[in-house]
Amino acid sequence: MRMAELSRESGVTVATIKYYQREGLLPPGELTSPNQARYDASHVRRLKLVRALLDVGGLSIASVREVLAAIEDSAASTHDVLGLAQHGLPIARLEVSEQDRAWAMEQFEALAGRRGWQVYEDWPVTESLINVMCALREVGHEWVLGSLNEYAQAADLVAEADIDAVARLGQTEAIVEGAIVGTVLGDALFAALRRLAHAEVSRKRFG
Numbered sequence: 001m002r003m004a005e006l007s008r009e010s011g012v013t014v015a016t017i018k019y020y021q022r023e024g025l026l027p028p029g030e031l032t033s034p035n036q037a038r039y040d041a042s043h044v045r046r047l048k049l050v051r052a053l054l055d056v057g058g059l060s061i062a063s064v065r066e067v068l069a070a071i072e073d074s075a076a077s078t079h080d081v082l083g084l085a086q087h088g089l090p091i092a093r094l095e096v097s098e099q100d101r102a103w104a105m106e107q108f109e110a111l112a113g114r115r116g117w118q119v120y121e122d123w124p125v126t127e128s129l130i131n132v133m134c135a136l137r138e139v140g141h142e143w144v145l146g147s148l149n150e151y152a153q154a155a156d157l158v159a160e161a162d163i164d165a166v167a168r169l170g171q172t173e174a175i176v177e178g179a180i181v182g183t184v185l186g187d188a189l190f191a192a193l194r195r196l197a198h199a200e201v202s203r204k205r206f207g
Contacts, residue, residue, distance in 0.1 A: 006039040010047040023061055025050050025068060049177045057180040063088035071172050078172055085176050091128035094135055104133040107145065115152050158190065
């Protein structure tokens with residue numbers, strides 16, 4: 001297919017496709033003449049992945065490059081690639097004291113021990129969790145953390161469903177795209193379901 005057809009197939013404008021090529025996010029097509037190139041389905045898949053990472057995931061251009069490089073690295077596992085993509089997602093950032101951080105990390109490590117999770121202290125998402133825990137404590141609602149194990153149990157179930165679903169997509173690019181879209185929009189989906197469930201449980205208990 002030509003550039004115009006690639007644009008129609010992917011839903012990405014020609015100008016944006018050329019920008020992605022300049023930034024090294026999309027490989028060049030096969031040259032058929034000095035000014036013409038041919039593209040195929042792999043370019044459509046790559047464009048969809050790039051749009052998911054940039055537009056839905058909010059990753060930076062540099063982070064997208066890292067994810068794409070990992071996809072093309074035969075030594076990188078799907079787990080490694082998903083980790084890179086997840087690390088690029090925006091997270092909650094709050095200023096917390098070292099004392100509060102140490103307290104929250106102790107709570108998290110205890111939780112991780114009960115759940116059989118590995119602890120990665122340098123992960124952005126770990127830092128985000130620690131910050132949220134500290135914020136709850138600061139505003140006087142530490143009681144929420146009394147249900148932390150139940151939240152983690154629910155998260156395990158959701159994560160199993162997420163990974164089972166994206167694993168069926170087959171190709172690494174499709175898995176990463178599905179994981180990013182599923183995480184960002186899935187968070188919103190789960191938040192809505194949680195609030196609907198709140199209404200139902202409240203009706204049965206207090207209504």
